[in-house]
Amino acid sequence: xxxxxxxxxxxxxxxxxxxxxxxxxxxxxxxxxxxxxxxxxxxxxxxxxxxxxxxxxxxxxxxxxxxxxxxxxxxxxxxxxxxxxxxxxxxxxxxxxxxxxxxxxxxxxxxxxxxxxxxxxxxxxxxxxxxxxxxxxxxxxxxxxxxxxxxxxxxxxxxxxxxxxxxxxxxxxxxxxxxxxxxxxxxxxxxxxxxxxxxxxxxxxxxxxxxxxxxxxxxxxxxxxxxxxxxxxxxxxxxxxxxxxxx
Amino acid sequence: xxxxxxxxxxxxxxxxxxxxxxxxxxxxxxxxxxxxxxxxxxxxxxxxxxxxxxxxxxxxxxxxxxxxxxxxxxxxxxxxxxxxxxxxxxxxxxxxxxxxxxxxxxxxxxxxxxxxxxxxxxxxxxxxxxxxxxxxxxxxxxxxxxxxxxxxxxxxxxxxxxxxxxxxxxxxxxxxxxxxxxxxxxxxxxxxxxxxxxxxxxxxxxxxxxxxxxxxxxxxxxxxxxxxxxxxxxxxxxxxxxxxxxxxxxxxxxxxxxxxxxxxxxxxxxxxxxxxxxxxxxxxxxxxxxxxxxxxxxxxxxxxxxxxxxxxxxxxxxxxxxxxxxxxxxxxxxxxxxxxxxxxxxxxx
Numbered sequence: 001x002x003x004x005x006x007x008x009x010x011x012x013x014x015x016x017x018x019x020x021x022x023x024x025x026x027x028x029x030x031x032x033x034x035x036x037x038x039x040x041x042x043x044x045x046x047x048x049x050x051x052x053x054x055x056x057x058x059x060x061x062x063x064x065x066x067x068x069x070x071x072x073x074x075x076x077x078x079x080x081x082x083x084x085x086x087x088x089x090x091x092x093x094x095x096x097x098x099x100x101x102x103x104x105x106x107x108x109x110x111x112x113x114x115x116x117x118x119x120x121x122x123x124x125x126x127x128x129x130x131x132x133x134x135x136x137x138x139x140x141x142x143x144x145x146x147x148x149x150x151x152x153x154x155x156x157x158x159x160x161x162x163x164x165x166x167x168x169x170x171x172x173x174x175x176x177x178x179x180x181x182x183x184x185x186x187x188x189x190x191x192x193x194x195x196x197x198x199x200x201x202x203x204x205x206x207x208x209x210x211x212x213x214x215x216x217x218x219x220x221x222x223x224x225x226x227x228x229x230x231x232x233x234x235x236x237x238x239x240x241x242x243x244x245x246x247x
Numbered sequence: 248x249x250x251x252x253x254x255x256x257x258x259x260x261x262x263x264x265x266x267x268x269x270x271x272x273x274x275x276x277x278x279x280x281x282x283x284x285x286x287x288x289x290x291x292x293x294x295x296x297x298x299x300x301x302x303x304x305x306x307x308x309x310x311x312x313x314x315x316x317x318x319x320x321x322x323x324x325x326x327x328x329x330x331x332x333x334x335x336x337x338x339x340x341x342x343x344x345x346x347x348x349x350x351x352x353x354x355x356x357x358x359x360x361x362x363x364x365x366x367x368x369x370x371x372x373x374x375x376x377x378x379x380x381x382x383x384x385x386x387x388x389x390x391x392x393x394x395x396x397x398x399x400x401x402x403x404x405x406x407x408x409x410x411x412x413x414x415x416x417x418x419x420x421x422x423x424x425x426x427x428x429x430x431x432x433x434x435x436x437x438x439x440x441x442x443x444x445x446x447x448x449x450x451x452x453x454x455x456x457x458x459x460x461x462x463x464x465x466x467x468x469x470x471x472x473x474x475x476x477x478x479x480x481x482x483x484x485x486x487x488x489x490x491x492x493x494x495x496x497x498x499x500x501x502x503x504x505x506x507x508x509x510x511x512x513x514x515x516x517x518x519x520x521x522x523x524x525x526x527x528x529x530x531x532x533x534x535x536x537x538x539x540x541x542x543x544x545x546x547x548x549x550x551x552x553x554x555x556x557x558x559x560x561x562x563x564x565x566x567x568x569x570x571x572x573x574x575x576x577x578x579x580x581x582x583x584x585x586x587x588x589x590x591x592x593x594x595x596x
Contacts, residue, residue: 038273038569058569060276077581079567080552098568098583099552117583118549142549142586166585167500168548187506 003030013039013060024048032056036076041065043072049089061098064091067108080117083110086132092216096138105132105151113217114138114159119146124176126150135213142166145232146190150176154206154213156224157181169193173234179206183230192239198229249433249445250274250398250419252565253534254574255541258596260560261289262415264407266574271398271417273573274566277445281427282420283401284393286384286434286441287412288538294347295388297325298366298438303341303429305379311344314380317373321365322350330392335403337396341381341429343405345390363438363483367463370437374466381430381466386439389538393418393432401432413594416536418443425468434536435467435475441536442478444471445566446551449529457524477525478535489535493544493589495522500547534564541592549586556581562592 004023008016016039023031029050036042036057043053044065051070055063063082064072069089074082077095083102091110099117102110107130115138122143124132132151138159145153148170155178157163163180170178171190179198189195198206207225214221252270256262267285291299300318304310307329318324330343350365370382384391389412392405398419402408418433424447425431434441448454448470455465455473461484463476474496481492495518499507504515519526530550535542543564545553555564556571558578563571568581584590 037572038567040276058572060567060569077568079569098554099549115583117552118586141583 001027001029003032004028006031006033007035008033008037008039008057009035011039013041017041017044020046020053024051030054038079040079043067043070046070064089064110067091077114078112082112083108083132083134086110087130094217099141101136102132102134102151102153105134106130107132109133109135111213111216112136112138116140119143120155121148121151121153121178122146124148124151124153126176133209135209136163137213137217137219140164143168143171143190145170145173145176145178145193147172147174148176148178149174152176152209153178154209155180156210156213158219164188170232170234172240173232174239175234178232179229180232181224181227181229183228184232189232192235193232194235195230195232198231202231203229248277248421250277250566250570251417251433251443251445251532251534252563252570252574253414253416253443253536253541253543254561254563255414255536255592255594257560257562257592257594259289259413259594261411261413264402264410264412264415267415267417268399268402268407270565270570270573271402271419273570274419275397275399277566278397278419278421279427280397280400281395281422282393282429282432283396283398283418284391284420284432284434284443285402285405285407285415285417286389286391286436286443286536287407287410288386288389288414288536289412290390290410291347291388294325297347297349298362298385298387299390300346300348300370300382301330301384301390301392302344302346303381303383304344305341307342307344310379313378314346314373317369318346318348321354321369322348324348330405332404333406335396335400337394337400337404340395343392367438367479371462371464375464377466383430383467384436384441386436386441386538389439389441391434391436391441393434394429395427395432414536414538414541416441416443416534416541418445422469423447424470428468430467431469433471435469435472437475437479438483439537440475440479440483442471442475442533444474444531444533446531446533446546447529448473448527448531450527453524454527474527474533474535477527481522481525482537489540489542489591490589491518493542493587494518495525496527497544497547497587498522498526499587532566539594542589543584544589545584545586547587553590554581554583555590557592560595562590564590564592 170193
């Protein structure tokens, strides 16, 4: 079946998402949406591992929320919380994303070529084989990985700015890991987070992920995988045990 | 939630309200149809030296004579008329009216009292009396247009596209802590200051007690009102720059102040100590307009969205990038200001 094209000009998100769902029900594997401007909830709850949705424009918030399988490629900036509670699949953003990117994500991958807003990866989680991954090419704002419970977050700092230079990194983190290229000033570490140089074993896990990210944007992976990284994670297995459970 | 959009043309070139209407309507999901409003600057060139008082009357026949009497005891009504309204699917629970008013400075009660002060006291007195009259806009050559309804309905009620302003701010409301009503829709205005706000001011009680000790009265059952008065107090009355005022309202954390250079530390400590009761807590993204400036800022930990972009002579501030692109599709770069740090666009002509 040929690619399905949808013109989203002046279209509300409800009929837009109905058209996307209908196209997938009809067997479409390629959907291209043009003139997207602010429509929220694009691709939400969709299933189908072999479906690719291309979004041309600036989508609204909660892109690919609860999505489980498809690939969404955005040519433009995304608003708040792309990948919110996403379960499986891939979101590739050719631009920046807003606050709470990958909010509560539980599986799949979100790639952002440029920057993300505040609270990136807030409350990402993982269970058994489900391990969400967020990779950011540029830099992130304050409270990166806040309340993180699982998953993997990588920030490369490729736009000439440090990966993150604001407060509260990993504040309340109790699972999962944040990797940054280079290292961050320890004054930016949040409550319950610690920073250590990444080990060769850890780098071996990052390498294919960074290579895949570089491939998505046509950039050279070699200098990225050979750089040094720091790992930011919870200070202990239960950093807040004494805080919430009376002895 | 709530959606905000602001745009200033730094060379004061006029923009009609149609694009602002589209931009705000684009963020309908941020509201619930219980309040929307627009403030436009530069719309009354024929009466630019008079204070344009926008008033909601519950009943024109009953309420207007008392207001006229009050205004005439403090100055001259240059002109008055109903604010034109049109069918827009909104139940008209108030009648919007406008008075172009010149206070008589010789009737000032205290030495040094300015025309601004006379008008501010008048607004507070009328609004506190609650006699079916609410003055919700009192600046010169500007006006607020608001009501309970969706952004496009409120725009159509006033035919906002018929007004030509060089500076606009607009708001789509999702009331959370108080009921929606016409007076509770944004923008909130006093004299030349207009404010729109997304979030909630959890320090409202402290801020209200503080501002009322300076003669302001909060009468509109919503937290944003206090922001308009705080800005008026800090900038107009105390003479702070807008940047310093933002630092007083959304100051850096103590641990950030501790590591500043000595001089900056001293300034920031003094500001926090002096203006402790003006500090605003809670999540917020705010736009403030005054005839020569558009200002945007968020709370210190950025709990509400705010993006900004520039195109030619125009600065845009909004909750969503798409709302800016609805007005200016060609805008090259949209960025996110740092938490607590002001974005300012000033007129240059």
